[in-house]
Amino acid sequence: MMSEVIFQPVIVCASLNGEPIQLMPQDLYIPPDALELVLDTFSGPLDLLLYLIRKHNLDVLDIPMAELTRQYLSYIELLQQHKLALAAEYLLMAAVLIEIKSRLLLPRPVRITEDQEEDPRAELMRRLHEYELMKRTAQKLNELPLAGRDFEVIQVLIDRAVAEPLPQLGLLDLKQAWIGLLARARINTSHVVYQEQLSVREQMAHILRCLRIGEFVSFDLLFDLNEGRAKMIVTFIAILELAKEYLIEIQQDVEFGGVYVKRSSSFDERP
Amino acid sequence: MSNEAHLLMSVPEPKTIVETALLTASEPLSLNTLKLLFEFPIAQSQLCLLLDEIKCDWQGRGITLTQVAQGWRFQTRPEMQVYLDRLSPQKPPRYSRAVMETLAIIAYHQPVTRGDIEEIRGVAVASAILKTLEARDWIEIVGSRDVPGRPDLFATTAQLLNDLNLTSLKELPGLQSEMETL
């Protein structure tokens, strides 16, 4: 990427690994029109700095700070037209570099105490090292096989449609529904819901089931003597109730003769 | 990566490729889609043969190769559901209030017509509700009331008592105490 950059020789005096060099490494100079290239290539000022250091095998302190700062500032002018947030960070890095350099230039007071002033380079070196470490691991992370990209995870369809569970019915649910209805009925007094002997209602349904259409059944046969008196009374009430609701007809042809019961003539039995 | 992998691995059999694609796919794969797996043209008949072979391979196992409208897919056998449900217990679905109230009215007030139910609930009873209850074999028509229109009379069945673990309707929860509090 950097090789595409236009090189412009700048004569400086610097030393590389102790050896003086006459020319600044050419691709240290990044012309402004390479700005977007730089932004795409480097993920931040640390990255750019790291590139320069590694590329030229430089000690961070041997970078010509003034020249580098001049370049930085010219980019920032352009950056302000594009990405302001980035400009601030590149500017901050330039400031850091200048600060380090200036602190190094200042004569250091000789101290004997233990808490000697820290080398101004140390913090930057630590950050660069840490950043480089993360950069490398990020690359390794990106090379790991990734689900969905390098392999697929198996998930076979569970065919639930075949055995869709039916809602379960609980006694309590039924009771709650009924109580809820009764409560509502209380509020809407237009219809009076009254408590009935369940067994009567059950027996009514039972009797209706026993009766065939157009067929008289002896009244006696509707009673099972083994069921006890209470049940017989229930059956009797059920028959009366059915008659009241015109569901059955009760017939007695002769006085004191047999009583017969049949479904109402209009009774329509389902096929 | 692929170059290296190919050097190390022998080329997978067409059956393995088809099987893997079907196991991986999130939707059914048509024959035309399956053909794309191969660089060389593969005859439809050959593909069908492979699918048959895969189907046979999976006979008697937990999942099965099935043909649906869109193509072929693997899916579980219904017999496996009971086990799989233990891993992700599905909340048993519940009936709507309308269904429960309708059933309650029929249970506590039988035999009743649709009109009775509507009068008590104060709203029309959707046919779907009665169909649902009939499909569960919980209610049945026991006759019709001798009034104009001769509406059906509904009553609960022995099946409902079975499902509720009751021997008689009398065992339905008593309402006396609740009634008094109303």
Added chain:
Amino acid sequence: MSNEAHLLMSVPEPKTIVETALLTASEPLSLNTLKLLFEFPIAQSQLCLLLDEIKCDWQGRGITLTQVAQGWRFQTRPEMQVYLDRLSPQKPPRYSRAVMETLAIIAYHQPVTRGDIEEIRGVAVASAILKTLEARDWIEIVGSRDVPGRPDLFATTAQLLNDLNLTSLKELPGLQSEMETL
């Protein structure tokens, strides 16, 4: 696997049940989860034996039983990807360096705040980067640091390890050696 005994599928073999559960699971299944498949208590050793058997059964086929952070799962062999890619040519793109660097910092330094990440990278972390990682379910907020502004603390998830085919953070590349050089 004896096909004859299975044709009726009256009671599936434990191995079939475990295999089907693994084939259908939406996420890796731990040994404890797999135990739930059986009504009777099953020993961990027996379960491991079954998993080994299943692994052997699939040797040399297109998919393989693998252990990852959350448990066991079936996944395709990398060699199959070249074929599967023919069916769905749109591969998820590799993430940008900014995304991967952010992920690496969270993975190796967790729990970290956004400020920590920015300090290491020397550049502001775009919200889109964190959103991308959260959308993949690779990172999550695990708390906040007790400093002014109470910034969120980010950590990586088990899902990240699953997706990277790892059983533990310790398996992340180069963590040991790189950290020692610090």
